[in-house]
Each structure stands twice: as C-alpha cells, then as structure tokens.
Amino acid sequence: MANKHAIGIDLGTTYSCVAIWEERNSRAEIIHNDQGNRTTPSFVAFTDSQRLVGDAAKNQASTNPTNTVFDAKRLIGRKYSDPVIENDLKLWPFKVVADAEDKPKIVVNYKGQEKELTPEEISSMILTKMKDIAVAFLESPVTDAVVTVPAYFSHSQRKATKDAGTIAGLNVMRIINEPTAAALAYGLQKKPNCVEKRNVFVFDLGGGTLDVSLLTIKGGTYQVKATAGDTHLGGEDFDNRMAKRILSFLVGGSSRIPKVQKLLQSFFPGKELCKSINPDEAVAYGAAVQAYMINNGQGGNDSKTLKNLVLMDVTPLSLGTSIKGDLMSVLIPRNTPIPAKKKGTYFTDSDDQPTVCVDVYEGERLRASENNMLGLFSFDVPPAPRGFPIYICFDVNEDGILSVSAEEKLTGKKQEITINNGTGRFSAKEVAKMIEEAEMLKDEDEKYKERVKAKNALDECVYKVKKAIKDGNFFSKVSAMDKQRIMAAIREAREMVNNDGVEQGETYQYKKCLMELQSVTNEIMGKINSDYEEGDNED
Template sequence: MAKGRAIGIDLGTTYSCVAAWEEQNGRAEIIVNDQGNRTTPSFVAFTDTQRLIGDAAKNQAAFNPSNTIFDAKRLIGRKYKDPEIECDLNLWPFKVVPGADDKPMIKVNYKGQEKCLAAEEITSMILTKMKDIAGAYMGSSVENAVITVPAYFNDSQRKATKDASIIAGLNVIRIINEPTAAALAYGLQKRATFSGKRNVFIFDLGGGTFDVSLVTIEHEVFEVRATAGDTHLGGEDFDNRMVHHFVQEFKRKDRVDITGDPRALRRLRNECEKAKRTLSHANDTTIEIDALFQGIDFRFPITRARFEELNRDLFEKCMEIAQNCLDDAKMEKRELHDVVLVGGSSRVPKVQSLLEKFFERNDLCNSINPDEAVAYGAAIQAALLSESYSIVPSMVLVDVTPLSLGVQVKGDLMSVVIPRNTAIPVKMDGVYHTTKDNQSWMSLPVYEGERTKASENNLLDKFSFRGFLMLLEAILSMLCLNLIMMKGRLSSAEIKRMIEEAAVFREEDKKFKKIVEAKNALDYYIYRKERGLKDFNVSSKVSASQKEAILSAFTVGKTLLESEKHNEASVFEDYLKMLQNICQSIV
C-alpha cells in the first residue's frame, strides 16, 4: 500500500488523461488541464526560448515541426532498427537517430543547441505535465501514480515506462493494462445494473495502439481471461492513410510533391485528423488549407466511404485480433454479456458496424466515455492501493501475462514455464537436469514467445536458473544465482510477429519438435550404452570384436547427430531401433 494520495494516468500515444478518486462522490474524477480540457496532447516542443508540453506544444506544431515531438510511446522501449520505427521515420517531421545499443534518440534544437533525447525523457516530460495538472487540482504535490500501458507492451517497454515515471518524480505503485483499467471503470459504473457472473469484451482502439481483453466480472473479482492486441495500430495510422492519399492527389492535380516539406505535412495531418473526426458523424467533408505549398491552396473533398476504403485492411485486422482473443479465452461470442468500446478511434462508424456484425449484436456499450475510461479505471486502482482513502470500491483485479515465458533446453527447444494468458502475479518453477556428469551449474537462456524453437523467440537474458516470478505489472523478475548476460529486449514488430508466426508455422514447429526428441533419444541411448560398456561385468561378457562393432555403430550415430543434412525424425528413429537391435543381440 502506498502512503499519500495517488492518481491514475492514461499515458496515451496522442492524448493523455489524469484522474483522481473522490471519496465524497464515491467515484473517480477526470482532472481538467490548464486549458480547461479533460485530455492533454502527448506533445513536447522545443524552441529557442522554451519547452512546451501539451496543448501549447501541439498548437505550434505546424510552425515548428522538426522540434515538436509526438508518438514517443511508439519509440519507448524499442530499438532503432525496429521495422515499425523505420516505417514511422518517413512520417515524422522530427529526426530520430540510432544511439548507444541501437537505442532511438530524438534530435532537437533547444535554445540554439542540438540535443539528443531518449523516448523515456520525452515521456517523462508528458508525465510531469500530468502530475502538475493533478497537483494543481488537489492543492498539493502528488507522487504516487498508477500508470496504464497497452496490454501488448513487452517487458522492455514496461520497464522503460517505469524509468520515465521515475524521471518525472512519480512513484509508480502499479502498471496496469489499458483495457483492464477500462474494465474497472465499466464495472464501477455498471455493476449496480447486473448481478452474478458477467463476461465483458473490452475493445480499446486508441490513437496509436489497439488492445482487446476478455474480462469476467463476478461479485468483486475482475478476472482477465485473455488479451490480444497490436502496439502499432490506431487512429494515427488512419490519419497516415489519409495524408498519403491527399499527398498523391495534390501531386496528381497540381504537379507538386510536398513530402519534403515538414511544415506542409504537419498542416495537412492536422486537417486530416479533423476530417476523420467529422466523418464519424457526417457522410462527407472537405479539407481546405490556404497556401499549403509554394502558395498553392489545397482543397479536396473526402467521403466516409472513401475513408473506410483507405483503412479497410486496418479495420479488418482489428476483427482478426478480436477473434484471437476469443480463441485464447476459449469462449463463444454468445457467452458475452457486453462489448465495451474504449479509445477515441472506437467512434469510427465502420469499426462499430464491423463489431456489430462480428459479435452478431447491435447493442455495443457506448455509455462510458471512450477517451476517459482508462484514466478513470487507473484512478480506481490507485485508490485501492493507497492508504489515504477510507471509502473505496471493493474490487479485486486478476490480470494476465500476454506472452509465454520459458527457457531454452537441449536441442533449441522452448520449455515454457509461464504460459501466455496466465493470471499474475504468479511464481512457477521448472525442474531441469544437467547434460554432463559432474556439472556444477548451468546457464539457461530465458525467452518470451510462442515458437517451439527457442532461438526463434526473443532472448531476454541468460541466467544461472532457479525460478521465475511474474510481477503484477507483468514485468519479469528472476530468482537467480548469477546474472550471466543482459540483452536488449525485443522490438514491437517482433512481439507482434510471435503469435502470428506461431499459427503460420505450427506444423513446422511440430515437425521440429519431433526431430529434436528423436535426436535426443538417440543421443541419450548412445551415452547410456557407452557408459554401460565401461562396466566390468558387462565388458567381460562382450568380446573384443563385438565391442568394436558396437563402438563403431555409436561413432556412426554421433556423426549422424552432428550432421545437418537430415531434417526428418524418422532417420534418427530408425537408427535408434537399429542400435537397440544390435545391442540386444550382443548383450
């Protein structure tokens, strides 16, 4: 339990929101910023005289594009060579360069000097802004916070978020998943209207990330059954499709290319974002920008149908991820009691119509504010974890880990210790044997992922192994004897690829596992029989010629094991049977 009051922060890609629990009202309150807005742009800008954060930063973005930073959430905890970052580099007006250990660094000019900042630093500035907004509302400084992250944030991204919080002077008492926080908000607002068990599907489509979670609410317990998502899918991607479309239209009509002008692109992006919002309640709109480029005015209409066609594959991908979550939870659509829409992009009419068709229902839950639900739920969790509140709702949250965790064993097999969608916190132990006589220790590589072949998953660390511990924030902790090596964590592109490849290569994985098991069986048989031949009683019953024949067969078997030419389990299985027949006939 944390001492002192605590707040809940929804740290978003495009907008952030902060809330606090109010005992006298028995609910969380969204805190308005200094501009009177309930959400704050996740923007930071640098000028020759000052640093701007929030509304002030976004308002001047068109005039200072190269020094106005946004999308820090898409950089945090990732590597510069991440394919998704490489794609975003072409869209960002600011410069991102590789730093030490391939860490992406953002270049800005501040007070006449060039500076390189990590995503954690930019994020800490946004968190500081949210902390100050809360402090002004509460009348005193606040240090404790519950911060939300996408459910599919990996271990590195979660740790980087905690680092950013420390830089901002915040004590993070818990990191929780965004759809889980939304489920808490839903539960508090709706539980008076239902009784017994309730299965709720949270569909969280925000500005930069997409998450879905299936939560079972029973009495005071909120149990996450499964989660799925994409850390690079959201409203900004819809905006990018529109920007690309209008750049091509402008090039076709006026024979000019604006892709090299950051200011023109920023102005166009701002108008595309406005048009997207307009198309949520209108069938068409027109984007008009005076003197967009080289004095040429920009004026193009766009219909809702055209917008939907530009983003059709992205909308359909959301439905695929929703199906994956249902499959992981082993639950049918008819078993759901509610589908809750969260995140500003869930307002897109096409998204809602696809959801209604997918879930075969027309009563999607729109009654909680999609922009504020995550911060609202985070504030509830903060109240539950703070000693300063005496009147708080009675709720117990059980979350899950999104990816399997395991170790590499002989034959490059992934031995899963903590399966994905396991309720956390959890501690699991595995029993592993040494591979050689008199071996006093062993180094076990730790991976996260869903592939059978360990090296095709993502290496976290190498440890002298003793146990696993998954913390409440879904951050991996190790009970180990000696830390051997630390390795940079996986990229978001890789984490997204893991489960997809697990399905595509499932048959290949089964085949590989069978080969490894066959090779291990042959290897162990040769090892055991060689030791047996050294035994005096056995050796005395075997003639020199028989012993030579057996040893020769063992040598051929070892050569077969070392060869990389054979990729069928039957080769090793057949040779093992032959060895067994030879040994049985002689001994």
C-alpha cells in the same frame, strides 16, 4: 484524507489524462488542465526561450515542427533499428538519431543549442505535466501514481515507462494494461451492483495503439481471460493514410469513428455496443481506481464501492527457456493471470559440465530460436555427472515485468536476471504474426518435436551404453567379434547424433539407429548374463 493522494495517469500516444478517486462521491474525477480541457496533448516543444508541454506545445507545432516532439510512446523502449521506427521516421518532422547502443535519441534545438533527448525523457515531461495538473487541483503534493500502457507493451517498454515516471518524480506503484483499466471504468460506472457473471469485450482504439481484451466480471472480480493488440495501430495511422489521399485529417476519439463501430457491431451481432463511457477518459478512470486501492489497501475507506474489487490481468505471450534440441520449454503460458511465479527443473547435458546457459524467450513457436530472446546469463555448477538438476524460476510481477532465477541445491548457489530496457523484442505486428505462424505451422513443429525426441533418445542410449562398458571387465567377457559390433554400433550412433545436417523428415533414421544399438547391446548383454548364470550353475 488520511493517506497521501495517488493518481491514475493514462499516458497516451496523442493525448494523456489524469484522474483521482474521490471517496466523498465514490467515483473517479477526471482532472481538467490549465486550459480547462480534460485531456492534454502528448506534445513537448522547444523554442529559443522555453519548453512547452501539452496544449501550448501542440498549438505552435505548425510554426516550429522540427522542435515539437510527439509520438514518444511509439519510440519508448524500442531500438532505433526497429522497423516500426524506421517507418515512422518518414512521418515525423523532428529528427531522431541512434546512440551507440542503438537506442533512439530525439534531436531538438533548445535555447540556441542542439540537445539530444531520450523517449523516456520526453515521456517524463508529459508525466510531469499530468502530475502538475493533479497538484493544482488537489492543492497538495503528489508522488504516487498508476500509469497505463497498451496490453501488448513489451518488458522493455514497460520498464522504460516506469523509468519515465521516476524521471518525472513519480513513484509508479503499478503499470496496468489500458483495456483492463477501461473495464474497471465500465464495471464501476455502468453496473456497479451487478453480481451476475458477465463477459466483457473491451475494444480500445486510441491515437496510436489498439488493444482488445476479453474479461469476465463477477461481483467485484475482474479477470482478464485473453488479450491481443497492435502497439502501432491507431487514429494517427488512419490520419496518415487519409493525408496521402486527400490531405485531410480525422478528429475525435478513434473508437468513435462510425465505420469502426459498424465493423464491431457486425462482428458481434445482437450485442449492444456500450458507447456511454467516455473513451478518452475511461483508461485514466480505471487507473485512478487502481491507484486508490494500492495506496489505501483493498477498498480503502471507500468500502461501499471498492470493498470486494479484485483485478486479475494476464501475460500476453508465453515465457520459457530453451532445452536440448532448441525446444521451447514454456514455464508461464500466454494469458496466465499475473502476478505469476512458476518453477521448472532442468538437467545438465554432460558429465562435469562447468556452466549452464539460462536463456529466456517469449513467443509461441516450438523452436526456442524462432521466439524472441529476452535475455540470458551463465550459471556455474559444481562438477557432477550428467543429469545434475538446476532449478529455474520465472517470476512476473503485477507490472508484467519478468525476473528469472537459477539455483542448484548442492551448494545453494543462486543467480537472477531481470529483463531490462536494453532487451530487444518483437513489434506487436511481429508478435501477432508469430502467433499466427505458430498455428499454421503446428504440424511442422510437431514433426520437429518428434525428430528432437528421437535424437535425444539415441543420445541418451549412447551415453548409457558407453557408461556400462566402462567396466574394466566388460570386454574380457565378450568375444572380439562382439566387441567390434558394439563399438561399431556406438560409433554409428554417435555420428548420427553429431550430424546436424539430418533433415526433419528423417526422424526414422534416429529411431532405426536406436533400435540397432539396443538390439546389439541387448544381445551381447544377454550373452554375458547367460554365461554368468551357467557359471553359477556349475558351482
């Protein structure tokens, strides 16, 4: 092969798998580990003499439980205070503590000394093991890889996974979603020459996560239409529930559980479940395909099988920024194909405003504060009247990682933020609940939206009226009575705008106040114009 090798890695909660695309046979090859197994336990153990990874680590877990680490995927990219971790701590035999930044650290005893390790470090050890398996098989160095993650993995979890790859000495060319990779395996193994459009529902229930995605496949184009999931639901959770009742455990891929298959069959009556694809290997298979394509260009040298293959994934949640009234202004809606780049124009709220705070949210609620804040930064702007434009750009790359920039054209100043590992985020369960609540509370959101619109309209009217009467000759043209009336109307409107205690149901108060201010203003302006016209006629 002219180009260097690129591998696909399924970094799983309980088991991991590595594959390579073989041009000669036009298929992905799942690589056996040194024990002859096609999957490797995602376990790392520490003893008085050595560190163990994979099968060797899992085999001694019962005799060395406090120093045998697993489930690193459930820790990576999360904060220690995350409720998900708090619940898992009760189930893990190893010790987990919080560092000064509320990040989890795993405590083990290695060679007689206590050592604290991050989830990224543990994951990097598993990735290193997968890389070593590939190197032994290929008999040549490997640095490039595509690594898969659950579709609902957060920005911080994706970044942390890339960091783990870097620690492992890998160039992680792409992070792709597990169900998308599985769909590639299905399309290439089952119906590689089919040109008709097919709708495919991927149900990926692993050891620790659940992902479901709806895709359309037409020819070589794989387009994800929608995705959902739970990053904390898998076979291990079934094991834990069963263990509480009968002190037993389940064996085998979670999607092979007959009850799970029965539930799926009843949900899709008349549709045949595709069970011929090995669920333990499908994700790694798809990752290997993607790795080959990135490393060798579209289709590479294997033009027969991969020539027209196109993969289009989506964002799991809407991304946006807050605007006046705590409204969420969405720039990239959920299920938007990635990579995606969207721009929006926003305006300053006051005259000579020195800075603009750009905050970044993800979620489906109308109120920005009820979504999850991913990050924020302050952006200096030159002195200018209210309404000075700021251009904000959201850019989601192929890995699903977000960058946000703000720019003003007057001086050409630009500032950017990339959402990083330190950013907090909702758990998958909270995300699902957030979407559900958004649907349930849609009416409430609409009422709030109307209230904010009415308040902003009143505020804008006050601003324009005050600006108009700044004319030094204005008050010389009106009677003392009219002057008192317009100043009283402005004062009442200003108090109404500044009154944050007005309830949602009192939108009419803003509208009523606006009508009164407009009525007084129009009447007085009408008098001025009338007097002006009469003066012209006399001349």
